[in-house]
Amino acid sequence: MTLLPFKRDQFTWLGYVMLAYFAYLQSAMGPLVNFLRAELHLTYSEGGFHGTGYAIGMITAGVIGGAVTRRWGRRVTFWGGGAGMGLGALLLLVGQHLLVTVMGAYVMGAIGGLFLATINATLSDQHSQHRAIALTEANIYASISSTFAPLLLGGFAAIGLRWRSAIFIALAAWIILYIGRRETSIPTALPSDPETKRKGSSRLPAAFWAYWYLGMCAGALEAGIGFWGADFLNKSVKLPLETASGLVSVMFGAMVFGRIVGSRLTRTIPTHRLVVGTTLLIVLGFPIFWLSSVPALNIVGLFIVGLGMANLFPLSLASATGAAPFQADAASAYISLGIGLSILVVPQLIGFIADRAGIHTAFGLIGAIAIVAALVAVANARLFGAQQA
Numbered sequence: 001m002t003l004l005p006f007k008r009d010q011f012t013w014l015g016y017v018m019l020a021y022f023a024y025l026q027s028a029m030g031p032l033v034n035f036l037r038a039e040l041h042l043t044y045s046e047g048g049f050h051g052t053g054y055a056i057g058m059i060t061a062g063v064i065g066g067a068v069t070r071r072w073g074r075r076v077t078f079w080g081g082g083a084g085m086g087l088g089a090l091l092l093l094v095g096q097h098l099l100v101t102v103m104g105a106y107v108m109g110a111i112g113g114l115f116l117a118t119i120n121a122t123l124s125d126q127h128s129q130h131r132a133i134a135l136t137e138a139n140i141y142a143s144i145s146s147t148f149a150p151l152l153l154g155g156f157a158a159i160g161l162r163w164r165s166a167i168f169i170a171l172a173a174w175i176i177l178y179i180g181r182r183e184t185s186i187p188t189a190l191p192s193d194p195e196t197k198r199k200g201s202s203r204l205p206a207a208f209w210a211y212w213y214l215g216m217c218a219g220a221l222e223a224g225i226g227f228w229g230a231d232f233l234n235k236s237v238k239l240p241l242e243t244a245s246g247l248v249s250v251m252f253g254a255m256v257f258g259r260i261v262g263s264r265l266t267r268t269i270p271t272h273r274l275v276v277g278t279t280l281l282i283v284l285g286f287p288i289f290w291l292s293s294v295p296a297l298n299i300v301g302l303f304i305v306g307l308g309m310a311n312l313f314p315l316s317l318a319s320a321t322g323a324a325p326f327q328a329d330a331a332s333a334y335i336s337l338g339i340g341l342s343i344l345v346v347p348q349l350i351g352f353i354a355d356r357a358g359i360h361t362a363f364g365l366i367g368a369i370a371i372v373a374a375l376v377a378v379a380n381a382r383l384f385g386a387q388q389a
Contacts, residue, residue: 057109062337081115
């Protein structure tokens with residue numbers, strides 16, 4: 001088969017921008033809840049309900065996403081998903097009761113998860129031969145965008161403007177995009193595989209589930225370190241909390257850099273080999289981050305972990321959807337389900353262990369997830385690598 005050159009058309013750029021919009025609102029939710037806790041006088045547990053609501057919403061999107069997209073089509077789930085995620089964010093802004101704000105978080109997860117699945121599936125179908133390049137590039141913009149939300153929320157509050165302005169900016173951007181780009185053609189799903197239709201089966205192949213698991217590991221690693229990393233640096237490494245909170249951004253900075261490099265490597269190195277490399281980077285960096293008694297080395301380890309985490313999700317996503325090219329909508333929906341499960345379970349499990357054995361011991365769970373991910377990546381490369389070469 002002739003390999004066509006990678007080409008970014010109008011929808012490619014629109015998909016990149018929309019994924020950045022999704023990432024901005026998603027990353028805003030954590031710091032936004034801190035402002036809500038102060039305004040509504042919520043406890044830590046009540047504040048935590050928002051993360052739970054968001055995760056359950058993502059799981060909902062994973063369960064029903066494929067059926068919704070088949071029923072209504074990608075144009076509805078693309079533009080409607082973006083609007084729905086904005087609606088959920090708006091409920092967080094205006095809600096003056098815990099039930100309303102938690103419902104907002106759930107709507108962000110459920111409709112936003114459907115939105116995310118549609119973006120990923122459509123980019124994957126559109127750039128089938130180069131899906132790894134497209135998905136990695138899209139996640140570069142998502143990573144950059146996700147760093148701005150906490151900065152703008154805190155920045156607006158610090159200079160005396162309402163912190164809600166940071167969210168209104170994103171909602172206004174979506175409205176402008178909709179007005180200006182609503183006529184952009186949304187690529188349809190690839191036609192059904194004749195062999196699958198002949199057999200009458202729509203089950204996703206084993207290769208999909210193998211890489212789906214790695215995508216879930218990626219979500220677990222990012223959720224665990226993102227949620228508890230500052231507390232680990234404070235309690236275990238003995239850094240001041242303000243310093244520890246700022247240094248967690250080292251991981252996200254490394255992820256931006258790693259995705260920029262990864263988007264170039266996907267042009268010359270098979271995806272399954274890159275997946276193995278990303279997991280080995282995490283396994284290399286995590287012990288330095290976890291076990292070092294020198295703060296500078298802890299941060300070096302965190303940077304290496306971020307480099308590895310940078311491409312684990314987009315490459316696993318590319319491999320998973322590549323394993324089921326005629327079922328991209330269902331595949332992407334199940335990936336949203338995996339992310340939701342990771343967000344729901346892993347931070348809470350780390351917190352449960354930390355309450356009983358300390359945060360340092362609890363972070364051993366992150367190391368265990370990284371090791372299992374590396375073993376699965378190597379096994380996947382041996383079993384399914386020839387299909388992706």
